[in-house]
């Protein structure tokens with residue numbers, strides 16, 4: 001694999017949302033991902049970090065790996081498990097008044113992504129998003145093994161990652177997000193304060209978080225493609241109906257046996 005040169009977003013002037021959306025789509029179409037630095041204009045990103053830390057102090061962050069893989073509980077394997085999935089996460093709507101700066105950030109990302117439909121040439125239609133995920137990698141070598149966000153067409157089309165790490169030094173603290181947009185290349189993205197990273201959520205962008213040795217915060221949200229999401233929901237309903245039918249047959253058989 002060879003490192004791809006990271007295109008740095010030109011020094012931001014007062015770009016319109018329309019321009020940013022067009023820039024993001026153009027880059028994502030060409031390279032699978034796009035980076036917008038100094039994304040937050042209206043709010044101070046340090047205030048967003050304060051909100052996330054207050055949220056964290058309420059104790060709602062859970063081990064990400066518990067929702068994913070299993071932990072062995074075996075101390076010797078702990079280091080590896082930490083590198084595989086060491087994130088601590090919590091979900092929120094993003095409109096909570098107790099976290100006004102997170103709300104401001106989410107509203108600006110929503111407004112940017114809403115403009116994507118103007119430039120998608122019908123390839124996709126953004127319709128809605130998941131809840132907001134606040135994540136903290138507590139350092140100590142915590143990372144996230146290479147994965148694809150949406151490998152099975154669950155409807156998620158664009159991953160949006162907003163980083164909150166002031167003066168992050170990769171040499172000291174690791175924590176690079178490495179994206180593999182194709183078989184030969186990879187791209188290393190530093191999780192720096194006020195950086196918005198967007199990429200297609202499907203198989204086009206396998207990615208990993210390399211072990212972090214300082215506390216590393218981010219806010220993530222996924223935007224749905226309307227039709228993919230509708231189909232995924234329909235498939236889920238069909239699955240539930242067929243399970244209910246099986247249950248009914250089983251009950252019918254039990255009833256007969258009891259008679």
Ligand SMILES: O=C(O)CCC(=O)Nc1cc2ccccc2cn1
Pocket residue numbers: 064135144148149161177191207209218
């Ligand atoms: O923090 C970063 O730079 C990216 C980390 C990352 O990929 N996180 C992540 C977190 C996830 C949590 C639940 C389900 C799927 C998930 C996929 N990706």
Ligand SMILES: [Mn+2]
Pocket residue numbers: 147148149207
């Ligand atoms: Mn991911």
